[in-house]
Amino acid sequence: MLTNPQKTASAANLRSDAGLASALRVSLARLNRRLRKQGTGHSLTPTQLATLAAVERHTAMTPGELAEHEKVQPPSMTRVIANLEERGLLARTPHSTDRRQVSITVTPAGIALLKEERRLKEAWLAQRLKDLTPEERATLRAAAPILEKLSTT
Amino acid sequence: MLTNPQKTASAANLRSDAGLASALRVSLARLNRRLRKQGTGHSLTPTQLATLAAVERHTAMTPGELAEHEKVQPPSMTRVIANLEERGLLARTPHSTDRRQVSITVTPAGIALLKEERRLKEAWLAQRLKDLTPEERATLRAAAPILEKLSTT
DNA sequence: TATTGTTATACTCTATAACTATA
DNA sequence: TATAGTTATAGAGTATAACAATA
Structure with a gap:
């Protein structure tokens, strides 16, 4: 119920370019999701x-x-x-x-x-x-x- | 027709914390928009x-x-x-x-x-x-x- | 005749309310 | 009686097709 292959994998491979792309993609998507929820009073x-x-x-x-x-x-x-x-x-x-x-x-x-x-x-x-x-x-x-x-x- | 106050403003104030927040917000939103368009063959x-x-x-x-x-x-x-x-x-x-x-x-x-x-x-x-x-x-x-x-x- | 924008209509996604099955 | 899930129905958003006004 608590498997999360992406996060651990991206942290482990951060030194390679593919690993960096993977880590950035996940972080960017997550942060953007949080950000989009802010300021929705309209x-x-x-x-x-x-x-x-x-x-x-x-x-x-x-x-x-x-x-x-x-x-x-x-x-x-x-x-x-x-x-x-x-x-x-x-x-x-x-x-x-x-x-x-x-x-x-x-x-x-x-x-x-x-x-x-x-x-x-x-x-x-x-x-x-x-x-x-x-x-x-x-x-x-x-x-x-x-x-x-x-x-x- | 070509006014873009956000970008110039954020670049100018990058040294302050508010400026950093502003610059990050714009960059993150833009990059995520590009990223979301990739890989949509399904x-x-x-x-x-x-x-x-x-x-x-x-x-x-x-x-x-x-x-x-x-x-x-x-x-x-x-x-x-x-x-x-x-x-x-x-x-x-x-x-x-x-x-x-x-x-x-x-x-x-x-x-x-x-x-x-x-x-x-x-x-x-x-x-x-x-x-x-x-x-x-x-x-x-x-x-x-x-x-x-x-x-x- | 070509172009800009709008109206008419249909489809998709999500919501609320009512219903079925199980605990 | 309460809970998990589904079915019925409605509302919002966007699409295609047909139309009106102007170039």
Whole structure:
């Protein structure tokens, strides 16, 4: 009832590259699962939250661009946007040149929600970091840009 | 159209604890998103995959235990198990002492699927690790157990 | 005629409520 | 009577197909 081959195996083989990949995969998945649970006082689905963040990051996007960016079909994005608009988190304005298109922007309420969401997640993580030794924190400081690089390659 | 306040902000404040939390949160989320896309040749939902992995890790579980473990309601777990059983990935056997209960175990096919899933994800990650310098890999080797500790605290 | 977005409809996943079998 | 699991039914999210408006 208590077998856990992954963890022990990854700890044992950490010196090899394959072992490092295995250990990182497990740790990353586990930590991310914990992190995702933090800051959920808004009842937005993952797609809704990702859409809101995408619009904020790109300042203004069309529904078509958003569907492409979030890997959903245009009709699905129509519904996501409609829901976020009802909540007052996104706003629709006419497109400047093409009247077929619509320009989507974040409202101040949407920005506030994203800010609070990030604050809660980071507060949880910062609390965990406080329980580490200074050396461990230094290691994570060095590792952060490397993890960043891994995902953008 | 190209504003990205998170990344620049997190890079700038990496020396503070709050800055480290912010940078880690963004990097972890991004890397995990990339990682989750790898190895999806089976068409299992996240819940199905997590259920399969849970049964493998614990050797044998009842539907009730699985529902509790995966944070879904018992009727939902009934359907997840039924689907995985149809695919030949899980098997049901009578419980040893209580005839109301059912014992769920992984089949060889289920074990093979999990192994392949992990292999694909780790192959992607190992490829990325090869592009790093030896020093960067050493940093990640040191960071892996710390990340592991963060999630289990 | 091609493109952008929406409406109509169906399927999947999960939930709550009611039911069956066993303790 | 209480517990483990299933069946019945409903709600949320996303997909494909058909449609309206504009280029």
